[in-house]
Amino acid sequence: MMLSLISFDILSRIPVKSLCRFRCVSKELYALIADPWFLAAHKSRTEPLLIVGSRQDSSLRLIDMDGSVVKVIGDVGSVCELICTSRDNLACVMTHTGDVKVIDLANGEVLVTLQWKDGLWGFGHTIPSNVYKVVYINGDTYEILTVGDSAGWRKMQLPPTSNISYCTIPVVVNGVLHLMLTSQFDGNSVLSFNLANEEWNKGIKCPPSVDLQKCDPELRELNNSLCMVQPVFQGYDRWTDIWLLTNPDKSTWVKIYAIPLDSSSFSRLIPLRLSCDDRKLLFCDTRESTNISKAQIYDSSRWRCGDAPKALDGAHDTNFSRCSLHLESFVLGKS
């Protein structure tokens, strides 16, 4: 009986969709897949998926790294903006009709619907309790809402400075919400807000060559770390520097890529995933002129951008991000 081979080690490397099928194999396998220890081991190992929201077909598509569509969540509404990061199994979607919805990716259920208002929106989960919160910032208004809590919007602790940049969206990484400042405060250029205890942490300095007065860097999440995307101009050359925050306490950044961009049109570059073994970067490039988003892979060994799998082709107005399907959502069922 070779079942002993199908152990934590092997099963924990198998994606969620296949595991859900394997629950039908035998009772023993069913029990193993539902085991809390296994669920935790699987969660720590599982590769995040790509989530694509489009304006046209009002759906969210979850796509794995081979380019196959794992799940489609329909009837979401025409997607304008998508906030979701690698470890999130809920996504915050803003539609063109002015809704802000928090959607459970496991079953497509809309957990919260809010009215969109102008300002900065942040969304993410706390560590370690995995409670999701929505943050809204505009001028003097700082509000926070816990998903699942009927209390609705609550006042949030005010930040140490109000020099917040409205040009870049806030990003939640590892339970901390990060905001870009327009000018340095106390030597820091990034403010951090801990979602769990709802307090502002000490800030983070910018990478050394980033000058806030000269350019608008953007904050993103890449491979579960904070990432700064900085457009650089030098004469006729344009490229994008991508920095990864390796140590938040010491504000240590490492420049991992300098990607040459077509200098004939302005582009917004969103890094999606860094493949650690071959150093390829999957990113999404949106031409401002046409609003067409294209997923591409930058191969640093060949210094060129290649096309990503077909399933990632975006038409107009497509939003790309990362997400996770947590096995426990399927196995434990709704409580």
Place this chain on the structure above:
Amino acid sequence: MDSTADPKGKRPLYQEDGLAYARAAAAAASATAAAAPDEEEAKPKPKPSSSSEEAKPEPEAEDQAEMPPLVLVAEDGVEVSISRRAARMSHMLRLLMEDSCADGPIPAPNVHSDILDLVVQYCEKHGPYYDPEASERARNPFPPFPVELTPTVSSIKPVTYVDPDPHGLKDWDKDFISLDNSTLFEVILAANYLNIEDLLDLGTTTVADMMRGKKPEEIREIFEIENDYTPEQEAELRKENAWAFED
């Protein structure tokens, strides 16, 4: 402790038994081998390593290259030798070497010599480049980005170009691991017994990749699992997990 429930998901089977058994057997074997003539007469007798070297296996690698290879004894009695440098890849053998219990034949009771040959082949190939710490870092699915990469100053060039596979090990591994299922399973069990993390990772990832996308019937066939569901129960489960069966 439940032998299959390691929360870290790293090792499917309980390790300690194998190590203790090997140590005891190796110690007993060395005691008797001292009386019998050494088969490898051409090689010089191993020098007793000084205690200061034993704590740090890395600088010892140079010395070990000159020391005689270890001798593993498969379940069919066939002896397979493995160089000390290659043996470092096995946590169990590494500990035996550090404790100086590795001079005599080391039993690998559950492993057939053909499988042992394959495992030794893997270790000999990877041995020269083996760095336990780098290996550990690479195993983390979300590794903190290696800080030793120094950004260059130039403009359009990529800032970090590090050839990820300078020795062509990836391609070699791909060829090596294309084995039939039963051999592959045996290699995984052997890698588990000898505690060779890298080979275990390679094997388990290969099996996981092979299992992905398969239907339940196919899984039952490969792993010889009996379907203990009634048709009604199975139909119910398939309905419950319908999304997983869509393409």
